[in-house]
Amino acid sequence: METGRRPAxxxxxxxxxxxxxxxxxxxxxxxxxxxxxxxxxxxxxxxxPADDGRARRRRSRQRARRAPGLPLRLRRGDRPATGPALPRGRRPHPRRGAPGSRLPHLWVERHGRRVSTLDLVGSRFTLLTGADGDRWIRAAREAGERLGVVVAAHRIGPGAEVDDPEGDWPRLAGLDEAGALLARPDQFVAWRAGAPSDDPAGELERVLARLLARESPAEHGGPA
Structure with missing residues (x-):
């Protein structure tokens, strides 16, 4: 008998x-x-899988043995081979001491202390000259007084105020013993000259006036 219900x-x-x-x-x-x-x-x-460090080093040594070229002995206790000392170079770099280049570095002695030529330049213009540059030292003092600026001046040479026992400064700076260069406070060369002219103070004064964008009395016929 049907009940009319559908199966679940x-x-x-x-x-x-x-x-x-x-x-x-x-x-x-x-x-x-x-x-x-x-x-x-x-x-x-x-x-x-973790690689053993000893295995990596062993493979590296094996590759080094098979590589062409000179062997590199990097074990403990090995020392580099020694030979005769290299000769001192006597040819300066072509840009050393030229205006616009960095002031050449040289170890010198001042007041019993070992200093660099870069240490001679402070927060002022600095004139550096050779052993025979006495006239440039006086010119720097006179030019600074006329313009109202402080210009330091140092004579570098054997037995000078700044002692250069080997006499290397003229070669490094591209000068002779009577030449001079003017360094800016940022240790760059602003000007370089050989032996002093008849009026070194007036020449240096004109250079400083151009660097400071001032008018120089020497250019207008003033006292020189």
Missing amino acids: RRRRPRPARQLPGRTASGGGARPGAVPAAAGRPPAALGPE
Whole structure:
């Protein structure tokens, strides 16, 4: 006898939701682990086998032995080969001492202390001359007084105020013993000259006036 009721519908089981970090088999992976990318074998995500440091060093030594060229002995206790001392160079750099270049460095002695020629330049213009540059020293003092600026002056040479025992300063600065150069406070060469002219103070005064954008009395027939 029919009752008019339809048979109960059998429901299909829903697949379990796969959480990040868990495999489909339900294994207990670490929470927060990144799931394997599609198409990539799971073995590729595993940690790489740790390489022994001794093995790496052994392979490096083997490659060095097979490499052409001179062997490099870098073991402890090895010392570099020694030979005769190199001769001292006597040819200066073509830009040393030229206007616009950095003031040449040379170790000298002043007041019993070892200083660099760069240390002679402070926050002022500085005139550096050779062993026979006495006239330039007086000219720097006179030109500074006329313009109202402080111009330091140093004579560099064997036995001079700034002692250069080897006499290397003229060669490094591209000067002779009576030549001079004027250094700016930033240790760059602003001007260079050979032996002093008949009026070294007037010549230096004109140079300083141009550097300071001032009018020089010497250019207008003033006292020189």
